[in-house]
Amino acid sequence: MSYYKIKNLEQYFKHYKKSIREPQKFWGRVASENFVWYQQWEKVVEYDMADARVEWFKGAKVNIVKNCIDRHLAKRGDKTAIIFEPNNPDEPALHISYNELHERVCKMANVLRDQGIKKGDRVCIYLPMIPELAVSVLACARIGAVHSVVFAGFSSSALASRINDCECKMVITSDGSYRGNKTVDLKGIVDEALQQCPTVTTVLVAKRTNEAVPMQDGRDQWLQPLLDKASTNNVAEIMDAEDPLFILYTSGSTGKPKGMLHTTAGYMVYTAYTFKNIFNYQDNDVFWCTADIGWITGHSYIVYGPLLNGATTVIFEGVPSYPNFSRFWEVIEKHNVNQFYTAPTAIRALAKESLEYVQKYPLSSLKVIGSVGEPINEEAWHWYNDHVGGKRCPLVDTWWQTETGGIMISPLPFVTPTKPTYATLPLPGIQPVLMDEKRNEIEGNQVVGSLCIKYPWPSMARTIWGDHQRFKDTYFSTFPGKYFTGDGALRDEVGYYRITGRVDDVIIVSGHNLGTAPIEDAINEHPAVAESAIVGFPHDIKGNALYGYIILKDIGEGRDRNNLSKEINQLIADQIGPIAKLDKIQFVSGLPKTRSGKIMRRILRKVAEGDFSNFGDISTLLNPEIVEEIKNGRL
Numbered sequence: 154m155s156y157y158k159i160k161n162l163e164q165y166f167k168h169y170k171k172s173i174r175e176p177q178k179f180w181g182r183v184a185s186e187n188f189v190w191y192q193q194w195e196k197v198v199e200y201d202m203a204d205a206r207v208e209w210f211k212g213a214k215v216n217i218v219k220n221c222i223d224r225h226l227a228k229r230g231d232k233t234a235i236i237f238e239p240n241n242p243d244e245p246a247l248h249i250s251y252n253e254l255h256e257r258v259c260k261m262a263n264v265l266r267d268q269g270i271k272k273g274d275r276v277c278i279y280l281p282m283i284p285e286l287a288v289s290v291l292a293c294a295r296i297g298a299v300h301s302v303v304f305a306g307f308s309s310s311a312l313a314s315r316i317n318d319c320e321c322k323m324v325i326t327s328d329g330s331y332r333g334n335k336t337v338d339l340k341g342i343v344d345e346a347l348q349q350c351p352t353v354t355t356v357l358v359a360k361r362t363n364e365a366v367p368m369q370d371g372r373d374q375w376l377q378p379l380l381d382k383a384s385t386n387n388v389a390e391i392m393d394a395e396d397p398l399f400i401l402y403t404s405g406s407t408g409k410p411k412g413m414l415h416t417t418a419g420y421m422v423y424t425a426y427t428f429k430n431i432f433n434y435q436d437n438d439v440f441w442c443t444a445d446i447g448w449i450t451g452h453s454y455i456v457y458g459p460l461l462n463g464a465t466t467v468i469f470e471g472v473p474s475y476p477n478f479s480r481f482w483e484v485i486e487k488h489n490v491n492q493f494y495t496a497p498t499a500i501r502a503l504a505k506e507s508l509e510y511v512q513k514y515p516l517s518s519l520k521v522i523g524s525v526g527e528p529i530n531e532e533a534w535h536w537y538n539d540h541v542g543g544k545r546c547p548l549v550d551t552w553w554q555t556e557t558g559g560i561m562i563s564p565l566p567f568v569t570p571t572k573p574t575y576a577t578l579p580l581p582g583i584q585p586v587l588m589d590e591k592r593n594e595i596e597g598n599q600v601v602g603s604l605c606i607k608y609p610w611p612s613m614a615r616t617i618w619g620d621h622q623r624f625k626d627t628y629f630s631t632f633p634g635k636y637f638t639g640d641g642a643l644r645d646e647v648g649y650y651r652i653t654g655r656v657d658d659v660i661i662v663s664g665h666n667l668g669t670a671p672i673e674d675a676i677n678e679h680p681a682v683a684e685s686a687i688v689g690f691p692h693d694i695k696g697n698a699l700y701g702y703i704i705l706k707d708i709g710e711g712r713d714r715n716n717l718s719k720e721i722n723q724l725i726a727d728q729i730g731p732i733a734k735l736d737k738i739q740f741v742s743g744l745p746k747t748r749s750g751k752i753m754r755r756i757l758r759k760v761a762e763g764d765f766s767n768f769g770d771i772s773t774l775l776n777p778e779i780v781e782e783i784k785n786g787r788l
């Protein structure tokens with residue numbers, strides 16, 4: 154019997170039990186039966202959760218790209234690996250077969266090696282959603298270079314800090330990018346960032362918009378001529394199971410972004426396994442995940458998970474609203490998409506528009522629909538289920554994180570009965586626990602608590618690049634010996650999980666994970682700002698939006714507040730990116746603080762939500778009188 158695919162609920166429970174009782178046997182079997190290895194492991198897992206050290210498949214030798222591409226060529230060389238759907242619907246889509254992808258990746262890998270990139274070097278990829286993005290990711294992995302993809306919506310200073318944190322030698326970018334009716338000067342953003350990045354010696358530039366861009370002599374090179382000259386023969390690097398595969402930055406509640414490090418073999422096994430089961434992918438299906446490859450969702454379920462399964466995966470360059478709100482549905486129809494995976498924020502935005510946009514399309518190719526990124530509210534769940542899934546496609550609400558590498562809690566289609574707003578049950582190998590305030594595990598059902606995972610799983614992040622102490626402090630010390638997710642959850646009467654949202658200072662806006670601290674730092678750089686605090690408040694489309702409380706310096710007091718607000722938002726856009734802009738800005742004379750100087754965000758959150766009912770105990774505040782002023786000034 155194979156453990157790779159779960160066929161029914163009974164089998165799910167059977168596999169789940171096996172994976173908990175004998176994790177080594179379970180994952181050993183999944184790994185040996187479904188991948189090609191140069192050499193087998195000595196041990197399936199070795200770990201010390203207290204010290205945050207985990208190793209999977211130690212001693213094994215493997216190359217993930219051989220598993221994504223080469224091993225499929227004999228049987229599926231002509232099968233489409235990637236469908237590229239451009240931003241502009243009038244531009245023809247591109248179908249890239251596994252053979253062609255192999256050729257492209259080998260050429261790119263040779264270009265990287267020619268440019269001096271070696272195993273272990275970090276390469277920053279700052280590209281729009283074009284095939285070159287996936288090809289660059291795979292080329293890095295093929296030669297053992299560590300890719301660090303930075304979402305091409307991030308600003309130049311956010312890009313610079315990510316490049317510097319992991320000391321990238323190279324940046325791969327494009328002249329520009331298309332998004333809806335806008336063109337973005339990506340190369341200009343890179344040029345600005347690189348003024349502060351001493352480690353970058355080479356920039357490779359793909360052509361997309363064909364706008365004229367300045368090229369710096371000795372540093373910048375057009376990618377295409379290099380590819381044209383490159384050979385299609387490339388010998389993949391033989392990697393150790395625990396060799397770094399990629400770094401991906403995510404925001405924390407404090408300080409600079411965390412470079413989550415993922416390694417090779419465990420990530421490979423888990424993303425492949427979860428892709429197969431959670432989307433019930435069948436051989437000729439077309440899978441479409443609308444995320445950007447700049448986020449973990451895109452890494453695991455546009456690139457690696459699908460290709461490891463020999464699937465056809467869609468890369469969509471555009472946005473759901475361009476040229477109109479039918480775009481998603483039109484693309485599903487055009488490419489006969491079978492599995493569609495998107496975010497609640499997109500669903501809510503589309504649900505606001507006329508139903509005709511979606512009803513025009515029968516969407517009969519769809520078999521499974523998925524949701525990711527934040528809790529999906531009941532209304533959005535039903536709209537998605539009724540109007541996109543036609544009440545016949547299982548809706549998989551998948552909970553996971555950049556840190557977890559792959560989906561952790563999710564229904565399996567045609568296996569797990571769904572329940573609106575519930576992520577339902579853990580995948581095999583995943584042991585969720587709910588913890589109370591006294592740090593005890595809460596047993597039984599119908600309970601709420603902080604969500605932790607108590608046993609390692611193959612695709613978990615191994616460290617924060619360059620700062621293992623921070624990794625330990627952030628994830629393994631709140632509840633010693635357990636991985637703390639930062640989320641709260643409830644477990645219902647049958648053991649289904651529902652994720653209720655963050656319990657720390659991370660705010661999820663339109664599915665993007667934003668830390669309060671970096672945004673406040675950006676605001677505080679404004680010369681007229683003395684201090685600031687931001688909180689999230691419920692928003693119809695974005696899930697949460699940002700509400701900023703700002704104390705001005707004397708020089709700011711006399712100034713026009715609308716202009717100040719604009720300047721502050723511009724600063725945030727420059728430092729972090731437009732996604733972090735504040736929806737509301739309230740100027741205040743003080744912030745509620747405890748005697749130890751900590752801002753009491755609970756109160757600020759309540760005011761932002763417009764809930765003045767129960768502020769709890771404010772007697773511990775240094776300045777309780779400020780609460781009244783803040784209430785009265787609410788926007």
Ligand code: WT7
Nearest residue numbers: 525526527528550551552553554555640652666
């Ligand atoms: C946070 C992780 C990997 C997914 C993309 C976001 C929230 C994610 C769900 C869901 C409720 C969810 C959590 C999590 N989240 N999926 N299905 N239901 N909440 O990755 O940027 O690392 O954010 O997103 O709060 O901790 P991320």
